[in-house]
Amino acid sequence: MKKIINQTYDEERALYASDGVICEDCTFAGPADGESAFKESKNLIVRRCDFKLRYPFWHDTNAQIEDSAFAATSRAPFWYSDHIVMQDCRMESVKAFRECRDVFLKNCNISSEEFGWRCHDVKIVGGDLTSSYFLFGSEGITMEGAHFGGKYSFQYVKNVEIRNCVLDTKDAFWHAENVTVYDSVVKGEYLGWYSKNLRLVRCQISGTQPLCYAENLVLEDCTMDGCDLSFEYASVTADVRGEILSVKNPASGTITADRIGEILFDAYRRDTECTIVEREKQA
Numbered sequence: 001m002k003k004i005i006n007q008t009y010d011e012e013r014a015l016y017a018s019d020g021v022i023c024e025d026c027t028f029a030g031p032a033d034g035e036s037a038f039k040e041s042k043n044l045i046v047r048r049c050d051f052k053l054r055y056p057f058w059h060d061t062n063a064q065i066e067d068s069a070f071a072a073t074s075r076a077p078f079w080y081s082d083h084i085v086m087q088d089c090r091m092e093s094v095k096a097f098r099e100c101r102d103v104f105l106k107n108c109n110i111s112s113e114e115f116g117w118r119c120h121d122v123k124i125v126g127g128d129l130t131s132s133y134f135l136f137g138s139e140g141i142t143m144e145g146a147h148f149g150g151k152y153s154f155q156y157v158k159n160v161e162i163r164n165c166v167l168d169t170k171d172a173f174w175h176a177e178n179v180t181v182y183d184s185v186v187k188g189e190y191l192g193w194y195s196k197n198l199r200l201v202r203c204q205i206s207g208t209q210p211l212c213y214a215e216n217l218v219l220e221d222c223t224m225d226g227c228d229l230s231f232e233y234a235s236v237t238a239d240v241r242g243e244i245l246s247v248k249n250p251a252s253g254t255i256t257a258d259r260i261g262e263i264l265f266d267a268y269r270r271d272t273e274c275t276i277v278e279r280e281k282q283a
Contacts, residue, residue, distance in 0.1 A: 001020045001021060001022050001043070001045070002018075002020060002021050002022070003021075003022045003023075003024070004021060004022070004023045004024070004026060005023075005024045005025055005026070006024075006025050006026065007026045007027075008026065008027045008028075008029070008030060009026065009027070009028050009030070009034075009037060010028070010029060010030025010031060010032040010033065010034055010053065011032050011034040012032070012034035012035060012036065013034065013035070013036050013037070013039055014028070014034060014037045015037055015038050015041065016036065016037075016038075016039055016040060016041070017039075017040045017041055018038060018041040018042075018044065019041065019042050019043055020042075020043045021041070021043070021044055021045070022044075022045045022046075022047075023044065023045070023046045023047070023049060024046075024047045024048055024049070025047070025048045025049065026049045026050070027049070027050045027052070028049070028050065028051045028052060028053045028056060028074075029050065029051075029052035029053060033053065034053060035053060035054045035055045036054070036055045036056065036058060037051075037053060037056040038056050038057050038060060038063075039055065039056075039057075039058045039059060039060070040058075040059045040060070041057075041060050041061075041063070042060060042061040042062050042063075043061075043062045044060065044062065044063040044064065044065075045063075045064045045066075046063065046064065046065045046066065046068060047066045047067060047068070048066070048067050048068060049065075049068045049069075050068070050069050050071075051068065051069065051070045051071065051074040051077065051093075052071045052073045052074055053073065053074055054073070054074060054075050054076065054077075055075070055076055055077065055079070056074060056077050057077055057078045057079075057081055057084070058078075058079045058080055058081065059079075059080045059081060060078075060081040060082075060084070061081065061082055061083055062083045063081065063083070063084050063085070064085045064086075064087075065084070065085070065086045065087070065089055066086075066087050066088060066089070067087070067088045067089065068089050068090075069089070069090045069091075070089070070090070070091040070092060070093045070096070071092055071093070072092040072093065072094070074093045075093050075094050075095060076093065076094065076095040076096065076098070077091070077093045077096050078096055078097045078098070078100055078103075079097075079098045079099060079100070080098075080099050080100065081100045081101075082100060082101040082102050083101075083102045084097075084100060084102070084103045084104070085104045085106075086103075086104070086105050086106070086108055087105075087106040087107060087108070088106070088107050088108065089108045089109075089110075090108070090109045090110075091108065091109070091110045091111065091112055092111050092112070093112055094112055094113045094114060095112070095113065095114045095115075095117075096110070096112040096115050096116070097112075097115060097116045097117075097119055097122075098114075098116075098117045098118060098119070099117070099118045099119065100119045100120075100122075101119065101120045101121055102120075102121045103116075103119060103121070103122045103123070104122075104123045104125075105122075105123070105124045105125070105127065106124075106125045106126060106127070107125070107126040107127050108126075108127040108129075109127060109128050109129075110127065110128070110129045110130070110131070111129075111130040111131070112129075112130075112131050113131060113132050113133075114131065114132065114133050114136070115129070115131040115133075115134050115135070116131075116134060116135040116136070116138055117133070117135070117136045117137055117138065118136070118137045118138060119135065119138040119139075120138065120139050120140050121139075121140040122135065122138060122140065122141045122142075123141075123142045123143075124141075124142070124143040124144070124146050125143075125144050125145060125146070126144075126145045126146055127146050127147070128146070128147045129146060129147070129148045129149075129150075130148070130149050130150050131148075131150045131153070132150050132151045132152055132153075133151075133152045133153070133155065134148065134150055134152075134153035134154065134169075135153065135154055135157055136152075136155050136156060136157075137155070137156045137157070138157050138158075139157065139158040139159050140158075140159050140160075141157060141159070141160040141161070141162075142160075142161050142162075143160075143161075143162045143163070143165055144162070144163045144164055144165065145163070145164050145165065146165050146166075147165070147166045147168075148165065148166070148167050148168065148169060149168040149169065150168075150169055151169065151170045151171060152169075152170065152171045152172075152174075153167065153169040153171075153172045153173075154169075154172050154173045154174075154176055154179070155171070155172075155173070155174045155175060155176065156174070156175045156176065157173070157176045157177075157179065158176070158177045158178055159177075159178045159179075160176065160178070160179040160180070161179075161180050161182075162179075162180070162181040162182065162184055163181075163182045163183060163184070164182070164183050164184060165181075165184045165185075166184065166185045166187075167181075167184060167185065167186045167187065167188070168185075168187045168188060169186075169187070169188045170188040170189050170190065170207075171188070171189070171190050171191075171193070172186070172188055172191055172192065173191060173192040173195050173198055174190075174192070174193050174194055174195070175193075175194045175195065175196075176192070176195045176196070176198060177195070177196045177197055178196070178197045179195065179197070179198050179199070180199040180200075180201065181198075181199070181200050181201065181203055182201045182202060182203075183201070183202045183203070184203050184204075185203070185204045186200070186203050186204065186205050186206070187205075187206045187207060188206075188207045189207045189208045189209060189210075190207070190208070190209050190210070190212075191205065191207060191210040191211055192210060192211045192212075192214050192217070193211075193212050193213050193214065194213045194214070195211075195214045195215070195217065196214070196215045196216060197215070197216050198211075198214055198216075198217050198218070199217075199218040199219075199220070200218070200219050200220070200222050201220045201221065201222070202220065202221050202222065203219075203222045203223075204222070204223050204225065205219075205222055205223065205224045205225070205227060206224070206225040206226050206227065207226065207227065208226065208227070208228055208229065209228065209229045209230070209232070210224070210227050210230050210231075211230055211231050211234055211236070212229075212230075212231065212232040212233060212234060213232065213233050213234060214231075214234040214235070214236065215234075215235055216235055217231075217234050217235065217236040217237070217238070217253075218236070218237050218238070219236070219237070219238035219239060219240060220239055221239060221241060222238075222239070222240055222241070223240065223241050223242050224240050224242070224243070224244050224245075224257075225242075226245060227244055227245055228245040228246045228261075228262075229246055229248045229264070230244055230245075230246065230247050230248065231247055231248070231249075231250040231255060231274075232248045232249045232250070233249055233250070233251045233270065234250055234251055234253075235251050235252045235253050236250060236251075236252075236253040236254075236255060236274070237253050237254055238253070238254070238255045238256065238257075239256050239257075240255070240256065240257040240258070241257075241258060242257070242258050242259070243257065243258060243259040243260065243261060244257045244259070244260045244261070245261045245262070246260070246261050246262035246263070246264055247260055247262070247263050247264065247276060248264040248265075248266070249264065249265060249266065249269040249270070249272065250272060250274040250276070251270060251272055251273075251274065252272065252273045252274050253273075253274050253275070254274065254275045254276075254277065255274060255275070255276045255277070256276075256277040256279065257277075257278060257279070258278070258279050258280050259278055259280050260276065260278050263276055
């Protein structure tokens with residue numbers, strides 16, 4: 001492989017269509033303000049580089065990026081690319097990763113609005129991620145040991161498995177399908193509306209009006225802190241430890257908790273076939 005070390009590039013398409021390149025300790029910045037440094041490239045290893053220009057990795061295949069930094073000025077750095085590995089990187093670029101396939105992120109610190117749209121086969125291990133509309137419309141996602149913060153996450157996603165994460169987010173998992181979350185903290189209002197086949201296992205759930213209009217919703221051995229007006233028009237099988245503040249107009253299934261503060265059926269409710277069980281009242 002060709003090695004490029006300690007260089008600075010600012011021209012348009014500086015390393016366009018590269019094949020088999022190791023790029024180390026380079027900077028992509030300067031007065032020419034050129035875009036698309038590695039566009040249409042393949043078989044790249046990039047280490048300890050500093051990216052400050054737009055669109056560096058578009059239409060690329062087989063790229064390994066390590067210990068590198070992407071400034072806010074390097075907007076939309078990865079689009080239409082596949083087989084991307086990124087490890088120990090720092091990113092402030094908006095709209096990072098769009099319509100990419102086979103992406104592996106490990107221990108990255110990422111702050112990127114509209115991150116990961118319409119991607120396929122994304123694996124995230126560790127790291128701290130901040131975004132709005134995180135992974136919108138993406139499919140085939142695994143996520144483990146990460147901390148995420150931001151609004152409107154995981155909307156319209158499909159086929160997702162999440163383990164041991166902290167998700168501090170609002171309007172998460174709207175219209176999501178086939179999602180399982182294990183052993184995680186899930187904080188934020190309006191969780192999981194209009195979802196299908198959402199399963200939460202040993203999770204700590206908090207926030208107002210969660211899990212409404214959900215289809216085939218399952219909660220196993222979860223807690224619900226500050227969760228009022230829960231499960232409206234949802235088909236649900238829920239086993240909750242501790243208290244649910246209130247349950248409103250569930251559509252069908254079974255809801256079991258130690259305590260339920262209020263069970264609300266208003267005049268406008270649809271027909272319901274939901275069984276609600278309070279363990280403390282049965283003791």
